[in-house]
Amino acid sequence: xxxxxxxxxxxILGAIVSYFFIPDTxxxxxxxxxxxxxxITLFFVGISIGRNKHLFKDLKKTxxxxxxxxxxxxxxxxxxxxxTGIILKQSHALSLAIASGLGWYSISSVILxxxxxxxxxxxxxxANVMREMLTFLLVPFIAKKVSPYCAISIGGAxxxxxxxxxxxxxxxxYYALISFIHGGIISxxxxxxxxxxxxxx
Amino acid sequence: MWYIYISLCLGILIGVTNILPEKIVKHNDKFIIISxxxxxxxxxxxxGLNKEIIRDFGLIGVTGIIYAVMCVLFSILVVYLLxxxxxxxxxx
Numbered sequence: 001x002x003x004x005x006x007x008x009x010x011x012i013l014g015a016i017v018s019y020f021f022i023p024d025t026x027x028x029x030x031x032x033x034x035x036x037x038x039x040i041t042l043f044f045v046g047i048s049i050g051r052n053k054h055l056f057k058d059l060k061k062t063x064x065x066x067x068x069x070x071x072x073x074x075x076x077x078x079x080x081x082x083x084t085g086i087i088l089k090q091s092h093a094l095s096l097a098i099a100s101g102l103g104w105y106s107i108s109s110v111i112l113x114x115x116x117x118x119x120x121x122x123x124x125x126x127a128n129v130m131r132e133m134l135t136f137l138l139v140p141f142i143a144k145k146v147s148p149y150c151a152i153s154i155g156g157a158x159x160x161x162x163x164x165x166x167x168x169x170x171x172x173x174y175y176a177l178i179s180f181i182h183g184g185i186i187s188x189x190x191x192x193x194x195x196x197x198x199x200x201x
Numbered sequence: 202m203w204y205i206y207i208s209l210c211l212g213i214l215i216g217v218t219n220i221l222p223e224k225i226v227k228h229n230d231k232f233i234i235i236s237x238x239x240x241x242x243x244x245x246x247x248x249g250l251n252k253e254i255i256r257d258f259g260l261i262g263v264t265g266i267i268y269a270v271m272c273v274l275f276s277i278l279v280v281y282l283l284x285x286x287x288x289x290x291x292x293x
Binding site: 006007010011012013014015016017018019020022024026027030031033034035037038039040041042043044045046047048049050051052065068069072073075076077079080081083084087088090095098099102119122123124125126127128129130131134135136138142146147149150152153154156161162165166168169 | 216248264266271276
């Protein structure tokens with residue numbers, strides 16, 4: 001719980017600072033800052049993965065089952081998207097296109113912009129940014145109370161980079177590796193999925 | 202973006218080979234927390250830069266949030282069901 005509160009405060013603090021004090025022209029600088037701070041974080045996560053000697057043996061034991069997890073994440077996400085679409089009276093194709101972004105907000109909004117115009121692209125952008133944020137907020141709690149696998153599934157495509165540190169921190173090195181594979185497989189599929197569903201709109 | 206994977210691999214390499222002195226490496230967990238906080242602050246900065254979206258957040262924003270919450274909920278649910286089926290299978 002303490003971690004979640006720190007996370008909320010830090011993100012909101014950052015958002016307030018940039019909303020009021022940083023000009024739009026600084027966008028590329030901040031993108032570089034994200035890459036730098038993410039590199040630093042993943043460097044330390046790498047050290048903790050590398051120091052664990054049983055890791056690759058454990059992973060070998062898990063074998064191909066590791067592929068089921070991303071599949072479950074994607075199917076769940078698509079179901080959630082369609083149900084939301086029914087409630088909010090949006091088309092199934094648009095809902096599926098938004099849901100299949102799986103947290104990768106830049107790609108889902110860019111693909112949707114020419115198809116749906118600003119409105120659909122903005123919904124996709126916000127939905128997928130929020131998924132990333134929800135991952136930071138929920139992973140510490142879900143990993144502890146439900147299961148590490150469920151915690152990883154929250155992050156969708158982001159579990160190979162942006163949200164990998166928080167998953168590594170909330171679980172252990174073994175699940176960090178599972179998380180990386182999970183995010184990697186989903187990231188490979190997201191462009192195809194979003195394009196496919198966007199073509200049905 | 203390739204930098205981030207290079208530093209991850211570099212970290213793994215350092216961890217595997219154990220070339221850093223234990224005195225530094227034992228604080229690794231603290232380094233992870235500090236760098237996550239730094240990362241979150243910078244991510245907050247990048248969110249705050251979407252001034253137009255924040256200014257007229259309204260219905261579109263709420264729609265986006267509902268999609269996010271529902272996708273997350275059902276991802277958790279499906280994975281929960283899959284893993285509990287698997288566990289039951291293992292017991293047999």
